[in-house]
Amino acid sequence: MVEQIFIKLLNEGVDVWRPVPGYRVDSNTYIVLRSEHYDPEAETWEFPPGSVVVCENHASSDGEIFAAVRHRELDKRTA
Numbered sequence: 001m002v003e004q005i006f007i008k009l010l011n012e013g014v015d016v017w018r019p020v021p022g023y024r025v026d027s028n029t030y031i032v033l034r035s036e037h038y039d040p041e042a043e044t045w046e047f048p049p050g051s052v053v054v055c056e057n058h059a060s061s062d063g064e065i066f067a068a069v070r071h072r073e074l075d076k077r078t079a
Contacts, residue, residue, distance in 0.1 A: 005067065018035075030055055031052050032045075052072050
């Protein structure tokens, strides 16, 4: 199932979070999908498309978001 998750942008000077599509693997593990607006020349995502990430609720200036917080390895037998 594809859901919206948030990825931190690097080198912005302040915390900036980009909403992106993520494919849910389990309750908090997602594969980051490429957004139609993804441009690695314009911004640097902490976790680029194709990354497998763990997401958690995170407080942001706009309220609580479901954000990628770290990489996760998938068990190749179940992926």
